Amino acid sequence: MKENLQHKTETREFREQWIGFIHDTQDRICDRLEQLDGRTQFKTDNWERLQGKGGGGITRMISGGNVFEKGGVNSSIVYGSVTARMRKALHIDGATWFACGLSLVLHPANPFVPTVHANYRYFELYDREDYVCDRWFGGGTDLTPYYLDESDATHFHQIYKNACDGFDKRLYPLFKKNCDDYFVNAHRASERRGIGGIFFDRRQPDDEHGLDFWFRFCKGCAEAFFEAYIPIAKKQKNHPYGEQQRRWQEIRRGRYVEFNLIHDKGTLFGLKTNGRAESILMSLPPTARFDYDDKPLPGSDEDRLLQVCLHPREWV
Amino acid sequence: MKENLQHKTETREFREQWIGFIHDTQDRICDRLEQLDGRTQFKTDNWERLQGKGGGGITRMISGGNVFEKGGVNSSIVYGSVTARMRKALHIDGATWFACGLSLVLHPANPFVPTVHANYRYFELYDREDYVCDRWFGGGTDLTPYYLDESDATHFHQIYKNACDGFDKRLYPLFKKNCDDYFVNAHRASERRGIGGIFFDRRQPDDEHGLDFWFRFCKGCAEAFFEAYIPIAKKQKNHPYGEQQRRWQEIRRGRYVEFNLIHDKGTLFGLKTNGRAESILMSLPPTARFDYDDKPLPGSDEDRLLQVCLHPREWV
Numbered sequence: 001m002k003e004n005l006q007h008k009t010e011t012r013e014f015r016e017q018w019i020g021f022i023h024d025t026q027d028r029i030c031d032r033l034e035q036l037d038g039r040t041q042f043k044t045d046n047w048e049r050l051q052g053k054g055g056g057g058i059t060r061m062i063s064g065g066n067v068f069e070k071g072g073v074n075s076s077i078v079y080g081s082v083t084a085r086m087r088k089a090l091h092i093d094g095a096t097w098f099a100c101g102l103s104l105v106l107h108p109a110n111p112f113v114p115t116v117h118a119n120y121r122y123f124e125l126y127d128r129e130d131y132v133c134d135r136w137f138g139g140g141t142d143l144t145p146y147y148l149d150e151s152d153a154t155h156f157h158q159i160y161k162n163a164c165d166g167f168d169k170r171l172y173p174l175f176k177k178n179c180d181d182y183f184v185n186a187h188r189a190s191e192r193r194g195i196g197g198i199f200f201d202r203r204q205p206d207d208e209h210g211l212d213f214w215f216r217f218c219k220g221c222a223e224a225f226f227e228a229y230i231p232i233a234k235k236q237k238n239h240p241y242g243e244q245q246r247r248w249q250e251i252r253r254g255r256y257v258e259f260n261l262i263h264d265k266g267t268l269f270g271l272k273t274n275g276r277a278e279s280i281l282m283s284l285p286p287t288a289r290f291d292y293d294d295k296p297l298p299g300s301d302e303d304r305l306l307q308v309c310l311h312p313r314e315w316v
Numbered sequence: 317m318k319e320n321l322q323h324k325t326e327t328r329e330f331r332e333q334w335i336g337f338i339h340d341t342q343d344r345i346c347d348r349l350e351q352l353d354g355r356t357q358f359k360t361d362n363w364e365r366l367q368g369k370g371g372g373g374i375t376r377m378i379s380g381g382n383v384f385e386k387g388g389v390n391s392s393i394v395y396g397s398v399t400a401r402m403r404k405a406l407h408i409d410g411a412t413w414f415a416c417g418l419s420l421v422l423h424p425a426n427p428f429v430p431t432v433h434a435n436y437r438y439f440e441l442y443d444r445e446d447y448v449c450d451r452w453f454g455g456g457t458d459l460t461p462y463y464l465d466e467s468d469a470t471h472f473h474q475i476y477k478n479a480c481d482g483f484d485k486r487l488y489p490l491f492k493k494n495c496d497d498y499f500v501n502a503h504r505a506s507e508r509r510g511i512g513g514i515f516f517d518r519r520q521p522d523d524e525h526g527l528d529f530w531f532r533f534c535k536g537c538a539e540a541f542f543e544a545y546i547p548i549a550k551k552q553k554n555h556p557y558g559e560q561q562r563r564w565q566e567i568r569r570g571r572y573v574e575f576n577l578i579h580d581k582g583t584l585f586g587l588k589t590n591g592r593a594e595s596i597l598m599s600l601p602p603t604a605r606f607d608y609d610d611k612p613l614p615g616s617d618e619d620r621l622l623q624v625c626l627h628p629r630e631w632v
Contacts, residue, residue: 045609061608072608187587250603257604258597261577262587271503271578281574284606287566288573291602292377292388293361293594 005131011124014211015098018122019077021215022102023058025120025222026075029104030060032226033073036233039066042073047276054079059279063286067113067237071106072282082125089269094125094133101139102222105283111249112239114145114152114194115256116229117283119266120218137214138201141225142179143232144194144256146249148305152232153195157315159228160198163220167213175200180312185259192309193259197228248302250289257288321447327440330527331414334438335393337531338418339374341436341538342391345420346376348542349389352549355382358389363592370395375595379602383429383553387422388598398441405585410441410449417455418538419582421599427565428555430461430468430510431572432545433599435582436534453530454517457541458495459548460510460572462565464621468548469511473631475544476514479536483529491516496628501575508625509575513544564618566605573604 030042040062048056057076062068079098086092101121108115120139127133143156157176164172179199185191198221205211260267260283270280296302346358356378364372373392378384395414402408417437424431436455443449459472473492480488495515501507514537521527576583576599586596612618 063608070606070608187590187593254600257573257606258577261574262584268578274503277503278609281606282608284570286606288604288606289602290386290573290597290600290604292379292386292598 002129002131005127005133008124008126008130008132011132011135014215015100015122015124018215019100021219021222022075022077022100022120026058026060026073026102029225030062030073032230033062033068033071033106036230036237037062037065037067040064040068045279047279049078049080049276050274053274057276057279059276059282061282065109067108067110067233069107069109070282070286071104072279073102073104074279074282075102076100076279083273085273089265092125092134095128096126096130098124098126103283107253107285108233108237110237110239111146111241111245112149112236113233114143114236115253115285116225117142117144118222118225120222122218134204135211136202136204137218138203139218139221140175140179140197140199141221141228142183142194142197142199143229144252145305146252147245147301148195148308149232149236152235153308153313154315156195156197156228156232159224160221161316163224164198164217166220167217168209171200171217172198176314183259184263185255186263187258188255189310191255191306192312193256195308195315196312247289248296250287251291251294252305253285253288254290256285260284318445318447321443321449324440324442324446324448327448327451330531331416331438331440334531335416337535337538338391338393338416338436342374342376342389342418345541346378346389348546349378349384349387349422352546352553353378353381353383356380356384361595363595365394365396365592366590373592373595375592375598377598381425383424383426383549385423385425386598386602387420388595389418389420390595390598391418392416392595399589401589405581408441408450411444412442412446414440414442419599423569423601424549424553426553426555427462427557427561428465428552429549430459430552431569431601432541433458433460434538434541436538438534450520451527452518452520453534454519455534455537456491456495456513456515457537457544458499458510458513458515459545460568461621462568463561463617464511464624465548465552468551469624469629470631472511472513472544472548475540476537477632479540480514480533482536483533484525487516487533488514492630499575500579501571502579503574504571505626507571507622508628509572511624511631512628563605564612566601566603567607567610568621569601569604570606572601576600 034041042060042062045059055078060073062071077100081096082094103119105117118141123136125134161172175198179196182199183193203214350357358376358378361375371394376389378387393416397412398410419435421433434457439452440448441450477488491514495512498515499509519530
């Protein structure tokens with residue numbers, strides 16, 4: 001037995017608890033979204049990784065809904081050997097790995113209902129003798145509105161600030177900034193994908209914040225989704241709109257596509273390591289528009305949104 | 317004076333000839349496309365590279381046309397120092413460089429008119445004393461239909477085969493295969509972007525085929541565009557279509573976006589080295605659709621197109 005290292009068999013119970021949390025959250029979120037949508041239900045695809053690689057996932061998709069034009073709430077439990085590609089991309093040194101996470105993206109039909117993305121994941125890395133040589137948590141939730149409702153933006157950030165503050169008051173400012181720094185279309189003068197939220201990655205249990213802390217933190221943030229997003233969707237879902245608003249929504253959806261396909265590390269890593277393309281690309285909007293050199297009129301509602309994407313604000 | 321190496325001042329005349337060819341071809345293609353479109357004209361944006369980097373370009377865009385929903389025919393003349401990023405991405409060893417090229421992408425409104433892409437470029441690399449230490453040509457033209465018209469596919473490939481055969485009969489088979497191997501959505505079971513054409517890169521003048529050979533070859537292929545594409549667009553531009561065909565066109569346009577943003581080296585290199593995003597992204601279709609796990613009915617017209625993307629054919 002190695003000193004200070006736990007064997008894979010010893011962390012099994014924790015992995016099972018995490019998996020339970022992911023599946024439970026997936027089900028509860030889908031139920032709540034179906035209730036809100038009122039028209040359509042999620043379809044379920046259970047898939048397995050190909051080519052003898054371990055694990056699989058549950059892809060739950062909604063489309064053509066009353067509120068949600070397209071959305072996915074996916075879970076996956078995957079494991080395998082550390083490849084040269086992973087070693088390089090993730091800067092890790094180990095023999096085998098395990099990962100389990102939840103990933104959701106909702107693209108509403110109404111341009112006044114923001115798109116939302118959330119992701120919570122746990123990763124374990126093992127040495128050749130199956131001892132845990134590294135482990136970490138990552139995740140976050142961020143909002144991509146098409147029109148700016150300042151009270152909604154404040155509400156969304158306030159809920160995540162509250163969720164973080166319950167654990168450690170240093171976390172919200174840090175994770176809010178991480179989020180602003182990560183979801184950036186760097187090729188467009190650092191235009192952000194949306195108005196942010198929280199984002200964290202590779203949070204390793206340490207003396208200050210152990211395994212249990214991060215587990216409870218992820219649970220708390222995942223739970224905050226209900227209070228952060230549902231009321232906004234509910235409030236805005238019948239907001240009147242016309243062709244102009246729909247066109248702008250499609251332009252911004254184009255930017256969403258650009259970020260996910262050019263910059264998002266998770267998407268690119270998944271696609272380039274033979275991940276399940278359909279599950280990874282569920283994050284793409286149902287439709288998108290790419291007009292040449294589109295710029296909203298200065299001072300317009302469209303421009304107001306663009307300005308907060310270019311210059312992130314402190315919402316709380 | 318260095319043996320076997322030409323100084324930058326000695327290749328100036330060639331560069332000017334190449335630039336003349338690029339600008340002349342750009343103008344003539346735009347004129348011909350405007351004539352075909354019959355409704356709208358190209359708009360011109362002259363741009364300069366930012367941050368003191370050398371050169372600029374002429375972006376010519378068409379949108380909302382009778383035939384062309386969106387299209388760009390762009391030229392650029394750019395030069396500068398070799399950066400660490402270029403060194404790594406292009407596997408080059410030099411101090412400064414010069415590049416000039418033409419790049420066009422046309423996205424027609426009618427799903428029976430194929431999208432077409434063409435690109436012809438010349439690159440010179442200099443050592444610290446401004447001697448030319450490397451130079452090459454690259455380019456090609458490829459077709460992305462939404463519905464397969466076998467006689468159009470054969471016509472398109474036949475024109476490029478003829479153009480190549482006039483120079484060297486080994487080139488078409490080689491460049492046709494390069495094209496099939498390059499425009500691939502590797503994350504989708506090696507689905508090609510379309511039915512191909514020709515593609516070549518880094519063709520360096522050597523004893524067999526000198527500078528003049530490759531210049532004439534590029535000219536010949538660029539000229540073939542008129543005969544290869546215009547008759548197809550003319551023949552199909554009034555083909556009747558409905559919602560179903562339009563939807564399928566948008567699904568395929570989604571695949572076009574995926575290729576360009578995930579895999580296309582030119583696009584990614586341009587975006588990640590602060591190229592002019594609007595000019596680079598002119599290649600994206602005006603609209604796109606990303607439906608979860610969309611699969612055409614086996615045996616349908618949509619499936620016939622998909623099958624030739626999955627299994628490239630010899631058209632001539």
